[in-house]
Amino acid sequence: MQFYLDGFRGGDPDIRPAAPGRRLREAHDRLPDTVDVLIAGCGPAGLCLAAQLARFPGIDTLIVERKPGPIEKGQADGINVRTMEMFQAFGFAGTVKRESCWVNQTAFWVPDPARPEHIRRIARVQDVADDSSEMPHALINQARIHELFLDAMMAAPARLAPDYGWSVKDLVVEDGTHPVRVTLENTGVNAGETAAVRAKYVVGCDGARSTVRKAIGGEMHGDAAHQAWGVMDILANTDFPDIRQKCVVSSAREGNVLILPREGGYLVRLYVELDKLSPDERVASRNFTADHLIAAANRILRPHVLDVKEIVWWSIYEIGHRLSDRFDDAANHGGLPRVFVAGDACHTHSPKAGQGMNVSMQDTFNLGWKLAQVLRGRMAPEVLRSYAEERRAEARRLIETDQAWARTMSAPPGESDLDGTGMPRIQAQFIENLEFTGGLAVDYAHSILSGGAEHQALATGQRIGRRFHSAPVVRVADARRMQLGHVAEADGRWRLYAFAGAGDLCAPGSPMHGLATWLAGDPASPVVRHTRAGEDADAVIDLRAVFQTTFEALDAAGMPPLLRPAKGRFGLRDPEKVFCVDHKGAGDIFDMRGIDRARGCMILVRPDQYVAQVLPLDGVAALAAFFDAILLAEG
Incomplete structure (x- = not known):
């Protein structure tokens, strides 16, 4: 991780400087009258969303929970590999x-x-x-995962913490800048007392009996x-x-x-x-x-x-295997969604495939960056429709797979209609399901957030719509061996990984140099069009370059400015944008991920770690068009 960008400070570097004007929470503190986002429920889905939004000091978030405090034991236990990859972006995968x-x-x-x-x-x-x-x-107590999210929330600029002892009693969508009027009911020492909060958006992470889902007319079927x-x-x-x-x-x-x-x-x-x-x-x-x-x-x-x-x-x-007919409230008023449901509030299934907590967190990891982009004026609210489109399809896949696995688990040997020949069907089906149980089967369909596959052949192991599959690299600045995917944090930024073709050392006139130069200065560049005055050059799109040579052959100090951008209040040069392949036996990322060695390519990755587009290094017009369709131009 990088820190000290805006000056040295002692202590834990994971605790970021507090945002000015944040809500100061004290015992028996009064709830705010208005918020940007109200989250109902402090389960995995709600805490994952809150931890994302807490990173943005300009977003005012309230998360309420009917219980008097955090859970201590029980409930879910399994953390699949995809969720571990997500935890890396939050900074606590190592823990x-x-x-x-x-x-x-x-x-x-x-x-x-x-x-x-x-x-x-x-x-x-x-x-x-x-x-x-x-x-x-990994297997670990769900309560510990909650604690790590709570720590991440308190370490973020917003210093966000839950308001325990409150549950959603009702909500109504009206007009105005904060159109969702929410009635909260106290479940603690002042049980029955109500409070009214108006929000721009509400997310119901309040379980299978979700009040939020019922308020928007959603019903569970299954x-x-x-x-x-x-x-x-x-x-x-x-x-x-x-x-x-x-x-x-x-x-x-x-x-x-x-x-x-x-x-x-x-x-x-x-x-x-x-x-x-x-x-x-x-x-x-x-x-x-x-x-x-x-x-x-x-x-x-x-x-x-x-x-x-x-x-x-x-x-x-x-x-029980049940799926909600609504993941948001857009159908209620024929417009843009203002209320969403996630986790058990919109899908329930058996726990034996180990997906409940994992899929719930992936729901809100999908939604969180979109809400942040909209609330910060980066994207139009229309993009929020993609949450229901993407996550409902994945929830249906989850339930269909889990139904088959539950039938196999509950069937006596030899009596299941899923039994076959050779190895026992329960073993065969387990092997067949490995990609699914690892959380790696998610495949988002073509949309404004997942581009077409015209250039997929340039990176056959990084499929559009699938999660970005990390691989080992060496960071040129300090010769550190690491995973390329670990540079991505849960900070709402897009990642653009540029892979150099054969012989390309980023000299002037090379494809890599041309891409970096175009991104930094051309009026059509998404970096130029969508980065605000006073922001760091990588505030919206984080460019990283990967070369086929060893680090000794590269001139880190001679890279184009966008690959060593001046950042922060001192204008410090960021040295960690350039990588090369790992030649010491951990694996060559070009071979491991099917990247075209002759031509190289660009791989654009969404803030939730899913591949949005694969393009040739000179495919700048297509890159600009992709971002122009979803990001709002600045000034």
């Missing part, structure tokens, strides 16, 4: 990597043909495919599997040999269990199949207890024994 349990492989256990009442291991499968991501699949499952976090002794690995266990007659080792070396989570439910039966009517979960787990794991010493947390749930 999660250090504290979490990494899932390196998954073991499959089925009935032993010789003794069907016992189970035996039949296979182990690598959990994250080679080179699918530089990040691990089905239930009529299957009761239990989940528990335990400290236990056992002779089961794979207790510190992710395991899918199928018994002959007692159901199935999913085992997930947790952080700390001792904690384990079990998802335990219980009983089928009749179509008109609810799981609450069965009066399941923690003892039922322990007994069922021991029956499934036979001949192994699970001796539970402490139950940290447990819950009973029924699988």
